[in-house]
Each structure stands twice: as C-alpha cells, then as structure tokens.
Amino acid sequence: MRHLSGRMLAAAAVVPIAVLASAAPAQAQDQSFPVPAEAAASWLVAQSDGTSWSGGDVSTSLDAVIALQAARVGADQVQATLEWLNDTATLTPYVYPAVEGQDEAALNAGAAGKAMYAVATAGGDPTDFAGIRLADEVAAAQGENGTYGDGTALTTAWAVLGLSRTDTPAGEEAAAGFAAVQCADGGFSYAAVDGAGADCVSDPDSTGLTVAAIATLEGDAAAETLDAAVAWLEAAQGEDGGFDNGFGANANSTAMAAQALLATGRAEAAAGAVAFLLELQFDCSGDAPGAFMYTDPEDPEFGEATRLVATAQTMVPIAGQDLATLDASGAAAEVAADPCAVAEDGGDSAAASGDGADDEDEGGSSWLPWAIGAAVVVIAALMVGFSLKARRTADAAPAADESGDGSNDSATDSDSTDK
Known part of the structure; x- marks a missing residue:
C-alpha cells in the first residue's frame, strides 16, 4: 500500500501535465522516437538474459525493473525478473552481503529497501519475499538517530522508499535521520557523515534519491529538510539542464535530480533536465537505438558498459515519473521489438508490440499531449458557451445579474476548468 503525503499527491496530479505540455512539442519535432521511454525499454529488455541483467547482478536488475515499471511496458519481463529474484539463494547474498x-x-538496509520497493510496486508482498521478511528487517534496522543501516543518506533513502510502499511507512524518526546527515548547504552526500558534518560533500545523485524518499514523509521537519535539498538541486543545475557529480554532466546524475524535481513540483527545472537527457538518447542511426549514453561523447573505453544503468535510471523521469509516486498500473505486457520501426510508423507503439490501443491508453504516455490539447479545446468551448449564456441572460433580464446569478456562473466556470 502506498502512503503519500498531501503535498506529494498534489504534485503528482499537476507536474506530469505541466512538464509534458511544455516538453512534448519539442520531443515530437527533435526526437527520433514518439515515446522515448518506450524506445529505451525496447533496448533495455533486449539486454536481458531472459530473467536478469549484467550476468545476474541484482542491483542492476532492480534498476531495470523499476525503469520498466516507470515506462509501464514490459510487464512480462518484470514478472520474469521478480520470479528469478524470489529465491533465497538469489536474494540473500544481495540483502545480506558477506x-x-x-x-x-549483516543486513544491507538499502539493498533490502530497493528490493522491497520493486516488489511492492509490482503488487508483490514485501513482508515475505524469497523467504525474507523485508519490511520487518528494514524497519528493525533503524538507528537511534533515525537513519537506517549504515546511516548514510542513500541507505536510508532506499529503506524509506521501500517502507513507503507498505502498511507501515517510515515516520517522523526518519525525517530526523535525514536532517542529521544533511550537508550544511542542503544537499546530501554519498559517504557517511560525521557528527559535525565537516566532510559532507553534496552530490546530485544522493540528493536526488534522498529527496524522493523525504517527499514520502509527513510533517514539518520533513518539509524543512526537503525544501533545503530541493533548493540545493535547483542551484546545482547547469544552464544546459544537466547535473554534474564532479566528473561532468551525465545521464545518471541528471536522471536522479530530474525525478526529484518532478516529485516536488519543480516543473520548469524538471523539463530542462529531461530535455538534457533526451539529447543523450541514441537515435536510429546509432548502434544502440533507444539507449542512453552516460555522457556525450561517450567514454571510448567504458561507454558501452555505462549505457545499461544510464538507460534504466533515465527512463524514470523521461516517462514523467518519480520514485516517490511511481505508478506501474496498467503496464503493457510487451515492448516494441524494433523501436525504429515504431518511429517510422509514426508512433504506433502498441501495434508494433502486439498490444491493442486500449493498452496504450492504459499504460503509455503518448496520449497525454493529445489529451491536454483536447482539454484546452473543451475548456475554451465551455468558456465561450458560458459567455454567450451570460450575455443572453443579461439582455433578457438585467436585474438577474444584480441579484447574484453572475457569481453562480463564475462558480460553474471554475468547476469546468477543474474538470
């Protein structure tokens, strides 16, 4: 069960429309793929051995599962991977590393939280998975200062995100834990922070993930910590929309920051980050159409090795989702076999993947720009209609407006706009 604060529910309802309304025209004109996240999903699934990624690496495989859940495609692949993971011999070394x-x-609370997050998002039971009571184990790993496991921001963030998908989400103690490890400038560090915070160096990857976790918490303490972290992210964003972790602007850092900006309603900053990410996607002239490069140009030695995680993490924000509110409902079973064929067909991804138009309506995001346009037309028509009605009423009975009917018309206009 997902527990979202009122602040996050409002952001989830508004941000995707605002971002897509501003970014969709540019994507349609400049990008090779009508739905970039679906094209990325096609490449991502093709890298799987059928059940996992990177030779059975659990962490990378979880990144891929979360990416497909965000894109709302590849549900069959997600199921296959979770079935592979639902084995004590597979999951235990990841959750309890030697x-x-x-x-x-000892328990790795961050690893357990990440696994719990993916399982619960798919509708699985995080209280008993692969013979491990993930939710109980993570909850018991909370320290006296409110952090989890080793006390780092990243471990605590995944623990809180995992618990947010259960019936016993983290509470005020977790907010205090985040505040205890927050850097003086508002961001969060990859490394452990001492009591004085002297060695605390903020980075966008850690801050982005932590922001998503804090966004699931209620209370003034969480809100204060969240505001400072988001302010740091906005200040750290480059003019090109990207984020630099100290080695240049890249897909992974920008993706983590972008989903955090989406989670907290920073539509303009999020749109800039997404635009930066889309510039890193291989088009149909490249050797990995749909995939995302870590940096442009790619490192000649490590470029191919970095594409997998870069693509998986980037898929979350380019699908208009964030880790705080990610919703995988209505996901299509398959992915397009050839994203370039989909691009040539003009975006009929459902036909290319064998799914019907109804599946695309339920799981895809390509219909959103059209829905937004239609809503604008409907609202405009309603406004014209109300204007004409008011004019006719005024001509026929001018005294009626003076008695209060005009205020009723204003209320009706407001309702129509909401709808």
Missing part, C-alpha cells in the same frame, strides 16, 4: 572480517553477514 563482510570481510565478520563471521555473520
């Missing part, structure tokens, strides 16, 4: 010098493996 630590050198220790006789017993």
Whole structure:
C-alpha cells in the first residue's frame, strides 16, 4: 500500500501535465522516437538474459525493473525478473552481503529497501519475499538517530522508499535521520557523515534519491529538510539542464535530480533536465537505438558498459515519473521489438508490440499531449458557451445579474476548468 503525503499527491496530479505540455512539442519535432521511454525499454529488455541483467547482478536488475515499471511496458519481463529474484539463494547474498572480517553477514538496509520497493510496486508482498521478511528487517534496522543501516543518506533513502510502499511507512524518526546527515548547504552526500558534518560533500545523485524518499514523509521537519535539498538541486543545475557529480554532466546524475524535481513540483527545472537527457538518447542511426549514453561523447573505453544503468535510471523521469509516486498500473505486457520501426510508423507503439490501443491508453504516455490539447479545446468551448449564456441572460433580464446569478456562473466556470 502506498502512503503519500498531501503535498506529494498534489504534485503528482499537476507536474506530469505541466512538464509534458511544455516538453512534448519539442520531443515530437527533435526526437527520433514518439515515446522515448518506450524506445529505451525496447533496448533495455533486449539486454536481458531472459530473467536478469549484467550476468545476474541484482542491483542492476532492480534498476531495470523499476525503469520498466516507470515506462509501464514490459510487464512480462518484470514478472520474469521478480520470479528469478524470489529465491533465497538469489536474494540473500544481495540483502545480506558477506563482510570481510565478520563471521555473520549483516543486513544491507538499502539493498533490502530497493528490493522491497520493486516488489511492492509490482503488487508483490514485501513482508515475505524469497523467504525474507523485508519490511520487518528494514524497519528493525533503524538507528537511534533515525537513519537506517549504515546511516548514510542513500541507505536510508532506499529503506524509506521501500517502507513507503507498505502498511507501515517510515515516520517522523526518519525525517530526523535525514536532517542529521544533511550537508550544511542542503544537499546530501554519498559517504557517511560525521557528527559535525565537516566532510559532507553534496552530490546530485544522493540528493536526488534522498529527496524522493523525504517527499514520502509527513510533517514539518520533513518539509524543512526537503525544501533545503530541493533548493540545493535547483542551484546545482547547469544552464544546459544537466547535473554534474564532479566528473561532468551525465545521464545518471541528471536522471536522479530530474525525478526529484518532478516529485516536488519543480516543473520548469524538471523539463530542462529531461530535455538534457533526451539529447543523450541514441537515435536510429546509432548502434544502440533507444539507449542512453552516460555522457556525450561517450567514454571510448567504458561507454558501452555505462549505457545499461544510464538507460534504466533515465527512463524514470523521461516517462514523467518519480520514485516517490511511481505508478506501474496498467503496464503493457510487451515492448516494441524494433523501436525504429515504431518511429517510422509514426508512433504506433502498441501495434508494433502486439498490444491493442486500449493498452496504450492504459499504460503509455503518448496520449497525454493529445489529451491536454483536447482539454484546452473543451475548456475554451465551455468558456465561450458560458459567455454567450451570460450575455443572453443579461439582455433578457438585467436585474438577474444584480441579484447574484453572475457569481453562480463564475462558480460553474471554475468547476469546468477543474474538470
């Protein structure tokens, strides 16, 4: 069960429309793919061995699952991967990694939270998965200062995100934990922070993920920490819309920041980040159509190796989703076999993947720009209609307006706009 604050519910309702309304025309003109997230999903699924990615690497496979959930396609692949993961021999080494010098493996609360997040988003039971009571184990890993596991912002963020999808989400103690490890400038660091915070160096990856986690929490303390973190992100954004983690603007850092900006209703900054990301997508003239490069130009030695995670993490914000409110409902079972064929057909991705138009309406995002345009036309027509009605009423009975009917018309106009 997902628990979202009132602040996040309002942002989730408004931001996707605002961002797509401003970004959709540019995508339609400048991008090779009518729905970039679906094209990325096609490439991503093609990299799977059928059940997992990167030779059975659990963390990378979870990134891919979350990406497909965000794009609302590839539900069959998500199911296959979660079935592979629902095995004690597969999940235990990831959740309870061996630590050198220790006789017993200790829980990695961040890893457990990430697994719990993907399982719960798919509708699975995070309280008993692969023989592990993920929710109970993560909840028990909270320290005295409110952080989880090793006490870092990243571990605590995944723990809180995982718990946010259960019936027992994190509470005020978690907000205090985030405040305890927040850097003085408002951002969050990848590394552990000492009590004085002297070595706290903010980065967009850690801050972006942490913002999504804090956004699921209620209370003034969480709101204050959240505002400072988002302010740091906005200040860290480059003029080109990208985010730099110290080694140049790149897809991963920008993707994490972008989904955080979406989660907190920063539509303009989010649109700039998404525009930067779309410039990194391989078109049909490249050797990996639909995939995203980590940087442009790619590193000649490590470029191909970085595409997988860059593509997976980028798919979340380019699909108009964020980790705080991600909704995978209505996902299409398949992905387009050839995203370039879809582009040539003019965007009929449902036909290319074998799914009907109804599936696209339920799971895809390509219909949103058309829906927005239609809504504008309808609202304009209603406004014209009300204007004509008011004019006729005024001509026939001018005293009626003076008695208060005009205020009723204003209320009706407001209702129509909401609808």
